[in-house]
Amino acid sequence: MKSSLRLxxxxxxxxxxxxxxxxxxxxxxxxxxGHAAPSVAEQDVMPHLRALQQIADRNGGNRxxxxxxxxxxxxxxxxxxxxxGFRTELRRFEADGRAGYNLIADWPGGDPRHVLLTGAHLDSxxxxxxxxxxxxxxxxxxxxxxxxAEARLKPARHLRFAWWGAEEGGLFGSANYVDGLSAADRSxxxxxxxxxxxxxxxTRQWLVVQDGPGADEAAGRAFASxxxxxxxxxxxxxxxxxxxxxxxxxxxxxxxxxxxISDCIHEACDNLANVDPATETTSTNALIDVVWQLxxxxxx
Numbered sequence: 001m002k003s004s005l006r007l008x009x010x011x012x013x014x015x016x017x018x019x020x021x022x023x024x025x026x027x028x029x030x031x032x033x034g035h036a037a038p039s040v041a042e043q044d045v046m047p048h049l050r051a052l053q054q055i056a057d058r059n060g061g062n063r064x065x066x067x068x069x070x071x072x073x074x075x076x077x078x079x080x081x082x083x084x085g086f087r088t089e090l091r092r093f094e095a096d097g098r099a100g101y102n103l104i105a106d107w108p109g110g111d112p113r114h115v116l117l118t119g120a121h122l123d124s125x126x127x128x129x130x131x132x133x134x135x136x137x138x139x140x141x142x143x144x145x146x147x148x149a150e151a152r153l154k155p156a157r158h159l160r161f162a163w164w165g166a167e168e169g170g171l172f173g174s175a176n177y178v179d180g181l182s183a184a185d186r187s188x189x190x191x192x193x194x195x196x197x198x199x200x201x202x203t204r205q206w207l208v209v210q211d212g213p214g215a216d217e218a219a220g221r222a223f224a225s226x227x228x229x230x231x232x233x234x235x236x237x238x239x240x241x242x243x244x245x246x247x248x249x250x251x252x253x254x255x256x257x258x259x260x261i262s263d264c265i266h267e268a269c270d271n272l273a274n275v276d277p278a279t280e281t282t283s284t285n286a287l288i289d290v291v292w293q294l295x296x297x298x299x300x
Contacts, residue, residue, distance in 0.1 A: 009253045020027075037292035039285045040149050042277045048139035049131055049280070051076055053272050056129030061268060063135075064298055065122040065166040066098030073122050074103050077142055084149035086161075091180070093165070095172035100165035102173045107148055110158035114298040117160045118144065118193045118291060119174070121167030121243055128270045130168075132262040135277055136199035138163055140284040147288055155295035157190065164243050168266075169195075174243035178250045186250060191216050191294065194244035194256035195287060199280030203259040205233035206283070210255070212236075214248025218253035218300065223291045232282070259283060 052073055053140070056062055059069030073092065081088050086105040093100050110116075118139035124130020144160045153159070166172035178186070194209070206227050210220025224234045234257075244254040259279055264270045 035292075037289040038151060038251075040147065040281060040288065042281050044146075045139050045143045045280055045284050046277050047078075048080075048142055049065075049135050049272060049275060052135040052139070053131055054127055055092070056124065056131075061131055062126050062128060063122070065123045065124040065169060065172075067126075067229065069125050070165065071101070073138075074101050074163065074296055075136065077122065078103055079230035080142060081145060081161075084146050086145065086149065091177065093173065093176040094167055095112075095166040095176075100173055102165055102177050103163040104109050104147060105158040105161045107145070107153070107161075107211050110155040110231075110295070111298055112158045115155045115189045115288060116155075116157040116191055116193070116291065116294050117162060117189050118195075118287070119162035119164060119243060120195045120254055121165070121173065122163040123165050123168055123173075124270070125168045125266045127266055128264075129267040131198050131271050132199050132274045133265055134167070134194055134195075135261075135272055136197055136280055136283070137195035140195055140198045140280065140287050143284050144288045147214070148291075151273050153292075153295065155297050156191045157295050159291070159295055163238070167243055171243055171246050178252070179252050181250075186252065189247075190298070190300070191219055192244060192247040192252055192254040192256075193219065193287070193291070194247075194254060195243040195258070195283070196256075197258045197260065197262055198283035198287075199275035199277070200259035200262040201274065201276040202263065203276065203279045205235055205260075206286075207245060207260050208234045208236060208257040210236040210254070212243075212248075214251065214254055216253035216255045219253070219294065222293055223255065223257050223286060226286045231281050232280075239278070272293055
């Protein structure tokens with residue numbers, strides 16, 4: 001669904017952004033891109049998922065598009081990013097007769113003609129809290145963004161992070177973002193990385209986007225190589241089924257990965273117990289490492 005693009009008034013969101021977020025340690029000096037990527041531990045990632053679970057618990061058991069649960073989820077993520085030094089904005093759109101919001105966060109610096117965009121959908125379905133689908137991907141992207149800030153990274157590419165609304169109803173949020181880009185802004189996005197369900201229990205292999213229309217093979221190989229170096233199996237899922245499809249249709253190269261369909265999906269049982277902390281931590285470290293690699297150069 002195409003719609004007009006406009007900013008959400010800040011007051012409503014800021015009123016909801018008082019939830020606690022993990023504190024960040026101040027680094028001694030900035031890190032240039034290309035140096036070894038940092039890593040996260042379980043305690044860097046899982047608190048974000050616990051916060052999203054608590055938001056769902058006090059809002060009818062879900063964080064769906066058009067609900068207060070979703071608005072509070074956006075406010076939680078934005079508060080963490082604002083504290084870390086990102087430039088954030090909310091972009092409003094309409095889908096299924098309700099207001100939706102995309103959260104966009106830019107890290108200062110890097111070549112604006114070469115943008116590395118990393119994203120995940122933040123909404124759940126109405127039937128459940130959506131902690132793996134897709135609180136897990138949202139938490140991984142947030143943890144990666146906070147590591148960028150903690151390192152005060154100086155990337156060659158401009159780094160942008162996004163949390164999409166209304167994915168569950170039909171990729172509405174990411175499609176709205178892409179439709180609202182000018183020709184120049186669209187061509188400036190070198191690559192989009194998407195993460196949907198990064199913490200599934202009983203994960204045996206990671207599903208990496210490496211091939212298909214719009215897929216960026218080099219980024220796909222970077223993810224596959226990271227997992228292979230740790231004895232973890234991958235296979236190619238092609239493009240489709242999540243927000244990377246919105247970018248691929250617009251001719252913007254994309255990649256990313258998933259841990260596959262979790263034990264519970266689109267139901268009330270998609271709660272904290274539906275996420276494996278070790279898998280979520282592994283996924284987040286893969287995301288961080290490849291972002292660090294890709295941030296270091298503007299070459300394809």
